Amino acid sequence: MSDDGKRRWKGPGKESKNTSGRQMSERKVIAHRAKNESSKRWIERQLQDPYVRKAKDEGYRARAAYKLLEIDEKMDLLRKGQRVVDLGCAPGGWMQVAVKKGALEVVGIDLLPVEPMEGAHIIEGDVTNPEDVEAMLEGLSGAPDLVLSDMAANTTGHKQTDHLRTVALVEMAVAFAVEHLAPGGSFCSKVFQGGATKEVLETLKAHFKTVKHIKPPSSRAGSPEIFVVAKGFKGR
């Protein structure tokens, strides 16, 4: 702007080029700061989290192990001699719990690679891919007695998209359980935002004797996750 308050032409495209260049770099700086701040907060939270320390001391691969232990304490899910399926098993905390509780066979699948574990048959693959699911089931000598799912989709930041992706994973886990569980078997899955959707609940109630929700103490209070536990599979 000139002294007399009027805009002067500064040459072809000069003003807009400079302005957008400055905006871009400011945006980059803000994004960079936000990323650093959130990873700093994440690291601080990890260091202060008693379950992270406990998991390290007790040899569990993930603090998530305590969620299953606490769910089991209340709901009596894990028994000796069971065949157990763990959907979304990385890094393996839930499988460690199942192995420790004396499961006969434990199989797991995850998009991410998982360190091998004695007593567990692990597939790097996608629950939505029937070939990967088949490969996982090859580790079982019979129908599973317990299907676990702690699956969580990577968040996009778009609330509705994230919600739909999570619901799709829960529906996938329920469909898997209904197709494969042995009679009398149990199902436990992470669900979000106050509980399973109406459709999921209806399916579970139609196929299981009891259906309950639980928020284990080790699940962070600020997290929208809760778990649905269905017991006494009645068949397809």
Ligand SMILES: C[S@@+](CC[C@H](N)C(=O)[O-])C[C@H]1O[C@@H](n2cnc3c(N)ncnc32)[C@H](O)[C@@H]1O
């Ligand atoms: C919270 S972690 C599971 C932690 C696990 N229960 C434990 O104790 O170590 C959720 C996992 O779900 C997996 N996951 C998400 N979508 C999946 C899919 N379509 N197929 C297989 N795994 C999936 C993610 O890769 C992630 O590792």
